[in-house]
Amino acid sequence: MxxxxxxxxxxxxCGRESILQSDPGGLIPLPSWVADDVVIIGPQKSKTVYLIHSPxxxxxxxxxxxxxxCMDKRVSIAGQLVAESSIIKILKQEKTGSKLTTKTSSASDQILFETLMKEAVAENVSDILIDNSNGRxxxxxxxxxxxxxxxxxxRDEAEAMMRHFYQNIADQDVVEDSIFSFDKAQFAAGDGIWNDQKVRVRYQSKPSFPEGCDFSLRLLNLSDSAGFNRYTDLCLSPSQLALFQSMNQTESGAVLVAGITGSxxxxxxxxxxxxCLQENPGIQIRTAESPPExxxxxxxxxxxxxDVSGETDVYAETVKELMRMRPDRIYIGExxxxQTAELFSKxxxxxxxVYTTIHTDSPYEIITRLEGEGVSRDVVSSGNFINGLIYQKRLPxxxxxxxxPLDANTDLNKRLSLLKTDLSxxxxxxxxxxxSCGNSGVRGSIxxxxxxxxxxxxxxxxxxxxEQEFYKYWLELGQEAGYGDAVETALYHGLKNMVKGIICPTHIERRFSGLTPLLLKExxxxxxxxxxxxxxxx
Incomplete structure (x- = not known):
């Protein structure tokens, strides 16, 4: 079941209008020790009920x-339903108007957190989101x-689980405050082992209006067997792979990777x-990350x-310290x-x-963003300052x-005909x-x-x-140097994987916008x- x-x-x-018949004022009142794990719900003037119990x-x-x-009251049981203990608590809260007041995490809440983490790690979850909507x-x-x-x-389970992580698992050198708070935004990070895999959890909370709090947990698998480790893991086209490798061989200059959160x-x-380290044994690469992912x-x-006070740019101070240690290359997390942009430039x-990441919408916009952070175009466009600009999106x-198979008689098929290519x-x-895919229809990402x-x-x-001249010269350079399809955009490579049957066209349109002549041109x-x-x- x-x-x-x-x-x-x-x-x-059961129907939204059903009432809690096991409540003291209901048709079948149950002792409180019973109602912790078993409840009875049904229409107000009916002798047919559902018996709901925890697993x-x-x-x-x-x-x-x-x-x-139920038998003593001659009540018919329409069905026996198994619900998680959390759902039974929510049901009792909503049907009775009661509010739980637990303020400390119990063993059951810790077990719930551990169960949640094991399930998430088993399913290769990248983020756990706990959202509050009107108290739910x-x-x-x-x-x-x-x-x-x-x-x-x-609410109390959410608070207790997050308190358990913040105070018992999170690295106390990373947390913003020593005490967990449900009423303010907080950041934390900590490591744990679930399903025999070491996982780093990045925690962020944010109070929501009019009450409550939302939580985000980013899961980063630290096990050697997890994640991407080689160029080939990125699933680039042969031309892209060759360009990617040549870009990484240059000793100086900046490589900037852009994209939205989660890309x-x-x-x-x-x-x-x-x-780079495998190809150049002996070189030293140092990183400044907040925190290391x-x-x-x-x-x-x-x-x-x-620095909670905001008086010091700790990131910039760390970069200064790393430069004094004479590394060959530096990775500035973001x-x-x-001030960070200035030190990046220096x-x-x-x-x-120097490797770094930045939030922009295209390779060209990386330069615009740097200029907005105080790095002049004269500097950015000088000599070999920029070694590589990368923009990426991640699709399921x-x-x-x-x-x-694609249905030939749809509006989507008409839009795909703009590509003028084989759609079989x-x-x-x-x-x-x-x-195989956990009933999701997708498996992995690219x-x-x-x-x-x-x-x-x-x-x-x-x-x-x-910008127009920038990309015109990029195409010319690609033709002269034989870069092939490496001169094309993220959208092009999404479409390339789509016609191979790897990406759904609906996901292409969700991430890039609907396919139109204007979109394809731009x-x-x-x-x-x-x-x-x-x-x-x-």
């Missing part, structure tokens, strides 16, 4: 007492960039650094603390302030190879065991999924990447703030309305 994990699923069966109470005395009470708390899993609700919990920027940096094998990693100009992979290899997500390595003409275009380099792509997708 399936276990009910969300209150709405329970109401779909471990089916053979318990409490279940026997509840079932016997829902746990959601981000799996392969798709967020789905998995269970409901009470895999840090993973890409991890691959770049680990490959992965174990980068061979690198000397340094945690950057937070350009997050003008590190590059002093001859260091279709499950090979249940993906569906295009597949779509199965909404019901299968056992990065769609745009890589740019500027030459002199492109640097001049940057200096002049001429976000690819070689598409025309008359001829499609000059660099074929297939």
């Amino acid at each position: 399936a276990i009910i994990k969300q209150i709405e699923s329970l109401y779909d069966i 471990d109470s089916r053979e318990s005395q409490a279940f026997y007492v509840a079932a016997t009470a 708390y829902t746990v959601k899993f981000d799996i392969d960039t798709i967020v789905r609700p998995v269970r409901g919990i009470t 895999g920027k840090t993973t890409t940096i991890k691959v770049l650094i680990e490959e 992965y174990v980068i094998r061979g690198a000397r990693q340094h945690h950057v603390g937070e 350009i997050r302030s003008r 590190a590059v100009l002093s001859g260091h190879g 992979r279709l499950c090979n065991d249940c993906k569906l 290899g295009v597949f779509t997500q199965n909404p019901e999924g299968c056992q 990065v769609c990447m745009e890589i740019v390595k500027p030459n002199r003409k492109m640097r001049n275009a940057l200096r002049k703030k001429n 976000q690819t380099h070689t598409w025309s309305e008359d001829n499609g792509f000059s660099i074929p997708l297939v």
